[in-house]
Amino acid sequence: xxxxxxxxxxxxxxxxxxxxxxxxxxxxxxxxxxxxxxxxxxxxxxxxxxxxxxxxxxxxxxxxxxxxxxxxxxxxxxxxxxxxxxxxxxxxxxxxxxxxxxxxxxxxxxxxxxxxxxxxxxxxxxxxxxxxxxxxxxxxxxxxxxxxxxxxxxxxxxxxxxxxxxxxxxxxxxxxxxxxxxxxxxxxxxxxxxxxxxxxxxxxxxxxxxxxxxxxxxxxxxxxxxxxxxxxxxxxxxxxxxxxxxxxxxxxxxxxxxxxxxxxxxxxxxxxxxxxxxxxxxxxxxxxxxxxxxxxxxxxxxxxxxxxxxxxxxxxxxxxxxxxxxxxxxxxxxxxxxxxxxxxxxxxxxxxxxxxxxxxxxxxxxxxxxxxxxxxxxxxxxxxxxxxxxxxxxxxxxxxxxxxxxxxxxxxxxxxxxxxxxxxxxxxxxxxxxxxxxxxxxxxxxxxxxxxxxxxxxxxxxxxxxxxxxxxxxxxxxx
Amino acid sequence: xxxxxxxxxxxxxxxxxxxxxxxxxxxxxxxxxxxxxxxxxxxxxxxxxxxxxxxxxxxxxxxxxxxxxxxxxxxxxxxxxxxxxxxxxxxxxxxxxxxxxxxxxxxxxxxxxxxxxxxxxxxxxxxxxxxxxxxxxxxxxxxxxxxxxxxxxxxxxxxxxxxxxxxxxxxxxxxxxxxxxxxxxxxxxxxxxxxxxxxxxxxxxxxxxxxxxxxxxxxxxxxxxxxxxxxxxxxxxxxxxxxxxxxxxxxxxxxxxxxxxxxxxxxxxxxxxxxxxxxxxxxxxxxxxxxxxxxxxxxxxxxxxxxxxxxxxxxxxxxxxxxxxxxxxxxxxxxxxxxxxxxxxxxxxxxxxxxxxxxxxxxxxxxxxxxxxxxxxxxxxxxxxxxxxxxxxxxxxxxxxxxxxxxxxxxxxxxxxxxxxxxxxxxxxxxxxxxxxxxxxxxxxxxxxxxxxxxxxxxxxxxxxxxxxxxxxxxxxxxxxxx
Numbered sequence: 001x002x003x004x005x006x007x008x009x010x011x012x013x014x015x016x017x018x019x020x021x022x023x024x025x026x027x028x029x030x031x032x033x034x035x036x037x038x039x040x041x042x043x044x045x046x047x048x049x050x051x052x053x054x055x056x057x058x059x060x061x062x063x064x065x066x067x068x069x070x071x072x073x074x075x076x077x078x079x080x081x082x083x084x085x086x087x088x089x090x091x092x093x094x095x096x097x098x099x100x101x102x103x104x105x106x107x108x109x110x111x112x113x114x115x116x117x118x119x120x121x122x123x124x125x126x127x128x129x130x131x132x133x134x135x136x137x138x139x140x141x142x143x144x145x146x147x148x149x150x151x152x153x154x155x156x157x158x159x160x161x162x163x164x165x166x167x168x169x170x171x172x173x174x175x176x177x178x179x180x181x182x183x184x185x186x187x188x189x190x191x192x193x194x195x196x197x198x199x200x201x202x203x204x205x206x207x208x209x210x211x212x213x214x215x216x217x218x219x220x221x222x223x224x225x226x227x228x229x230x231x232x233x234x235x236x237x238x239x240x241x242x243x244x245x246x247x248x249x250x251x252x253x254x255x256x257x258x259x260x261x262x263x264x265x266x267x268x269x270x271x272x273x274x275x276x277x278x279x280x281x282x283x284x285x286x287x288x289x290x291x292x293x294x295x296x297x298x299x300x301x302x303x304x305x306x307x308x309x310x311x312x313x314x315x316x317x318x319x320x321x322x323x324x325x326x327x328x329x330x331x332x333x334x335x336x337x338x339x340x341x342x343x344x345x346x347x348x349x350x351x352x353x354x355x356x357x358x359x360x361x362x363x364x365x366x367x368x369x370x371x372x373x374x375x376x377x378x379x380x381x382x383x384x385x386x387x388x389x390x391x392x393x394x395x396x397x398x399x400x401x402x403x404x405x406x407x408x409x410x411x412x413x414x415x416x417x418x419x420x421x422x423x424x425x426x427x428x429x430x431x432x433x434x435x436x437x438x439x440x441x442x443x444x445x446x447x448x449x450x451x452x453x454x455x456x457x458x459x460x461x462x463x464x465x466x467x468x469x470x471x472x473x474x475x476x477x478x479x
Numbered sequence: 480x481x482x483x484x485x486x487x488x489x490x491x492x493x494x495x496x497x498x499x500x501x502x503x504x505x506x507x508x509x510x511x512x513x514x515x516x517x518x519x520x521x522x523x524x525x526x527x528x529x530x531x532x533x534x535x536x537x538x539x540x541x542x543x544x545x546x547x548x549x550x551x552x553x554x555x556x557x558x559x560x561x562x563x564x565x566x567x568x569x570x571x572x573x574x575x576x577x578x579x580x581x582x583x584x585x586x587x588x589x590x591x592x593x594x595x596x597x598x599x600x601x602x603x604x605x606x607x608x609x610x611x612x613x614x615x616x617x618x619x620x621x622x623x624x625x626x627x628x629x630x631x632x633x634x635x636x637x638x639x640x641x642x643x644x645x646x647x648x649x650x651x652x653x654x655x656x657x658x659x660x661x662x663x664x665x666x667x668x669x670x671x672x673x674x675x676x677x678x679x680x681x682x683x684x685x686x687x688x689x690x691x692x693x694x695x696x697x698x699x700x701x702x703x704x705x706x707x708x709x710x711x712x713x714x715x716x717x718x719x720x721x722x723x724x725x726x727x728x729x730x731x732x733x734x735x736x737x738x739x740x741x742x743x744x745x746x747x748x749x750x751x752x753x754x755x756x757x758x759x760x761x762x763x764x765x766x767x768x769x770x771x772x773x774x775x776x777x778x779x780x781x782x783x784x785x786x787x788x789x790x791x792x793x794x795x796x797x798x799x800x801x802x803x804x805x806x807x808x809x810x811x812x813x814x815x816x817x818x819x820x821x822x823x824x825x826x827x828x829x830x831x832x833x834x835x836x837x838x839x840x841x842x843x844x845x846x847x848x849x850x851x852x853x854x855x856x857x858x859x860x861x862x863x864x865x866x867x868x869x870x871x872x873x874x875x876x877x878x879x880x881x882x883x884x885x886x887x888x889x890x891x892x893x894x895x896x897x898x899x900x901x902x903x904x905x906x907x908x909x910x911x912x913x914x915x916x917x918x919x920x921x922x923x924x925x926x927x928x929x930x931x932x933x934x935x936x937x938x939x940x941x942x943x944x945x946x947x948x949x950x951x952x953x954x955x956x957x958x959x960x961x962x
Contacts, residue, residue: 040577045578045804046558046571046574046679046804047556047557047678047679048677049675049711049712051710051713052713079794081793083797083818085802085814089797090794090796090797090800091797143802270842272794272838272841272846273846274790274850277714278680278714280713
């Protein structure tokens with residue numbers, strides 16, 4: 001196995017979050033009754049003409065600027081000709097030569113400390129097809145054209161990835177980016193964000209690319225990783241058995257966790273691309289690009305660098321906090337309320353909060369603990385109102401909806417005891433009750449100090465300040 | 480009856496007759512002569528009379544539009560809401576459009592009355608109107624001859640007085656050539672002047688709608704209604720539309736008119752050349768400055784056109800697949816059978832020929848040699864005209880190399896048929912406006928003269944044609960009809 005190197009490139013289709021379709025005024029909302037959101041243009045009626053939705057172009061430019069890509073001032077829509085019942089016009093309006101977004105790149109961190117630059121060959125605009133529904137009517141196929149004409153940005157990477165893990169890191173990066181840019185909702189279940197993977201293998205050291213297979217029908221990052229790993233292994237086995245890999249499209253079957261060949265007939269298509277005479281070339285001026293660049297939000301990479309440089313966060317935490325815009329927004333909201341609690345907040349968000357969200361299957365935007373609530377909790381640790389340990393209890397209570405940190409501390413009487421008189425009284429009682437252990441300590445058995453601390457904390461129900469307890473105990477136990 | 484659009488308009492305004500009366504007259508003429516001429520695929524009596532009644536009411540109230548109450552006909556590739564739009568094809572024989580083409584909507588807006596939908600070559604592919612699912616159209620001047628195509632029904636209807644004006648479309652000459660062969664006036668405006676929305680596409684980068692009428696003055700009025708930017712057609716122009724009627728009567732004294740030597744070379748019937756010479760003499764008498772020019776790439780226009788138009792049509796006609804509308808074959812066994820038989824049975828021979836040639840020209844390995852090369856030639860043809868227009872204001876020549884030929888004479892020889900468009904086709908490739916007006920007869924059949932203008936100079940064309948028509952009466956000639 002180790003003799004082989006895999007080479008992976010991804011084609012990602014991101015559905016752009018425009019309100020109307022790319023070439024018609026029909027709505028793009030998901031989930032409507034079949035064929036209720038398809039107008040004459042979407043239906044490919046005789047005589048109708050497409051009119052470009054400029055918002056889709058602006059979104060594509062936004063993406064291009066964010067990946068530092070070349071953006072041509074002159075871009076052309078082309079017809080991709082093929083027959084299929086859910087493709088109403090008998091051609092898809094796409095881009096072939098002269099896409100809107102040219103060469104660009106993103107950086108990924110597949111694991112802690114690992115940084116890779118992944119090239120993006122191009123990103124072009126196109127219209128989506130409708131859906132064929134094969135299981136609704138016996139011996140008939142239903143066609144729903146609601147999706148026909150929905151704008152897609154097809155993002156094509158260079159074959160720069162060498163493992164399924166890298167491919168997933170790249171896909172997540174693009175997913176995060178399009179959501180940061182607010183150009184795609186990223187919903188993989190509804191098909192708003194789809195990944196096809198081109199996979200090939202070659203012997204290590206070989207320059208020439210092996211024959212590739214294109215994997216389709218992958219609707220989660222988990223399946224993307226599995227599909228690629230399955231395919232890598234299949235191709236290595238083929239090579240080692242002396243057989244050859246066939247260039248083809250393969251569908252991933254999540255239930256059986258394998259890839260299967262599609263009919264080779266589909267591959268024999270000659271799409272007869274040519275510029276669409278119904279649409280004028282898209283003209284993009286430097287001013288258009290500048291305006292879009294200026295309106296760009298802070299991007300994950302910039303954010304991450306700011307977290308490292310200005311907030312002093314670790315590279316790893318900065319990467320995780322900026323991985324999606326909702327997490328970063330949560331962090332920044334909380335930080336606004338507790339500006340000096342940066343490191344604590346990062347640890348709690350990525351630790352306790354992430355764990356709780358994960359167990360509950362919730363997105364961070366639906367967390368029962370608001371950023372303000374978490375910020376208050378951090379402050380109560382910092383000002384010694386509670387200990388870190390008690391904070392976990394308060395966190396749990398906030399998660400259960402018992403209110404804000406201060407209310408819970410008050411209601412449950414969790415306020416840390418810092419009154420030295422009270423602490424001394426507790427310590428005196430513990431010392432008096434355990435004369436044997438006092439002797440052991442005085443005889444040089446330092447470890448017994450832990451026992452005393454434990455006892456005092458227990459007596460205080462965890463509320464005594466542990467540092468103070470430690471100090472006073474040492475003083476009192478001195479021979 | 481040989482009333483023109485403007486005469487009807489004046490008659491209605493003065494109350495000489497009502498719109499219902501004149502509409503009934505036209506419907507009666509259609510009923511009488513259409514069985515012989517076959518100009519109409521659909522006659523919309525009820526709609527026409529309802530619109531005429533509404534027009535009379537508007538006229539009575541004094542809030543008439545520019546064409547209120549004037550009966551007109553539409554080529555059957557303009558979509559008409561609720562009325563069959565067949566494109567003269569079996570595949571759309573049952574197609575009732577759920578919307579109006581912008582052109583049709585504009586005529587409604589201005590108050591025109593729709594008499595019906597006119598015959599044409601199937602999907603506008605042809606130069607004789609013999610490629611119609613609904614049969615050939617007869618030339619009113621000699622019913623054994625073709626009316627030209629593809630807008631043959633509209634041209635013949637105007638020539639025969641079955642409509643005072645009609646719409647057509649011109650992809651390679653489909654307004655100008657039938658106008659010439661039927662002895663009427665027709666104008667193809669600059670590409671982008673008239674919206675293509677709802678006009679069923681043949682060659683999208685070439686197609687342009689325009690009117691037929693009995694005179695340049697009438698064409699000016701109809702073109703006014705048809706023109707203008709349309710947000711639903713990205714290729715329509717935002718160029719301001721001048722008042723075409725107001726531009727008439729400027730005269731042509733000092734107008735520089737170029738005669739391309741390539742338009743008077745081999746292949747042109749000498750008798751047509753003589754008729755055109757006479758017309759040139761008239762223009763010279765009106766003060767025109769006649770000059771010789773050259774359009775050296777004229778001979779390349781036919782091969783270029785047939786690659787571009789067929790490539791585009793092969794894709795444009797893919798939507799006629801039997802799935803959502805139009806003809807579907809009986810009992811398809813599977814999807815492929817559904818496609819193959821619906822299209823095989825739905826399209827006629829010429830349409831299939833052009834789809835196949837276009838598909839071939841766009842195929843992998845041939846694209847560069849055909850489609851891309853054709854685009855390069857297209858640029859050269861355009862440059863020829865641009866060069867010529869540095870020296871002249873208008874270009875003049877014959878519209879066609881021959882007068883109307885006998886029905887069936889060229890059906891077995893597509894290339895000879897394609898050559899009918901030699902003088903008209905290059906304008907579509909360049910996107911320039913052109914018009915044809917009647918200037919005489921050969922063998923009792925009309926001869927058309929073509930005027931070519933610079934971009935968006937329809938007003939200049941109409942003015943020159945109008946000047947000529949002020950001193951001649953060829954455009955007033957009408958054929959004797961057999962009922």
